Amino acid sequence: MFDFAHFTSMLPDIWTSFGQTLLMVGISLVVVLVIGLPLGLLLFITSHGFFAVRNSGKKVNRIVNNVLSFVINFVRSIPYIILLVALIPLTKVLIGDTTGPLAVSVSLSVAAIPFFARLVETSLKEISKGVIEAAIAAGASPWLIIKEVLLPEAKSGIIQGITMTIISLIAYSAMAGTIGGGGVGDLAIRFGYYRYDDTIMIATIVILVILVQAVQILGDTIAKKVNRK
Template identity: 50%
Template sequence: MDWSIWLPNLWTGTLDTLYMVGVATLFTVALGLPLGVLMVTTDRQGLTPNTPLNLVLGAMINAARSLPFIILLVVVIPLTRLLVGTSIGATAAIVPLSLAAIPFFARVAESALREVDRGLVEAAQAMGCSPWQIILKVLIPEALPSLVLGVALTIISLIGYSAMAGAIGGGGLGDLAIRYGYQRFETTVMIVTVVLLIVLVQGIQALGNRLASRLSHR
């Protein structure tokens, strides 16, 4: 095996994976966190109860989460082409990656926000704080360690999804593993890509744990 040829390919595949996962994570947090906040605040015991909206949002999130990612990749091809002009490559893979991760992170954020001590919220209400002030100054800051762990978990899921996106030409390490490791029987390439993915996952989890520990008030 000629490593002078494969090392540049592995480097490019790693960068493509980081690019896909990084951008998808930004979209996921930007859209998933507000959804999680809405799920908590519109609950019957939330800051602004709205049962119909809560039920609709919950049903939509559950429906999106129940769709297998490999099917989502195919279903959103027209949307991907509309948004980025192509359905293959690292940039195109960001669309299905984001759509798969947003409902997942919304539930993670909802769970983290529900862990906040109810007494803190009631104390803020007693001081006359508005719902927005409570969300921005109580709920999110208090849930930040859990949210950070949730982001780490989401990134790890996105790494797995990005590898799966290689099945339809999504680029990255998954694409490299499938096109060369599997289809061309380059076992060494398959092993190296798997090792790189494991290293990425371990690094993200360790970073998330450390950051969450620093942010924890306990």
């Protein structure tokens, strides 16, 4: 049963865990955007070969696309909890520790980058091919096409992809509590599971549900506002 007095006494721990969740999700999201967005663009460009004029260029595109697709599919095929454990040595090298929000951010980023890259690629595929071909025929440079055609046309889909990625990161961060990663998931494991504390378990579930709902509503609202269609 839910004990309000116990919940009140645990508020400092709950707020600390909530802040840790926001920290690890925020750090991971920045890394995902910096790496995942260019990867998604590269996947799209190499799969369609828009900027390859010669046969040799088309061959390079196929090779790059096949290698990227293999690596992305390989990482996505690994369940997060296994990836979390497998990346402990890398986390130790990069962060100097294997527990806590900063350490967990490494595995969160690695897990989410391929996911977001595929979402970006899917959003770009929804752009009318005629729009891109018209820009190429007008003599626009590859960078100009990316900046003025691809990204603006796919903006709504990319924002929806960011929303889905944030929600996935929240879910992954909760799993990270199993190895002392901090955050709301860690609180749920230590108190809700090990100590059979129903109050904390209910509180953590409510917090995660509210957080996910808020992210989804905000993402949908922004996506609708920037939708060019």
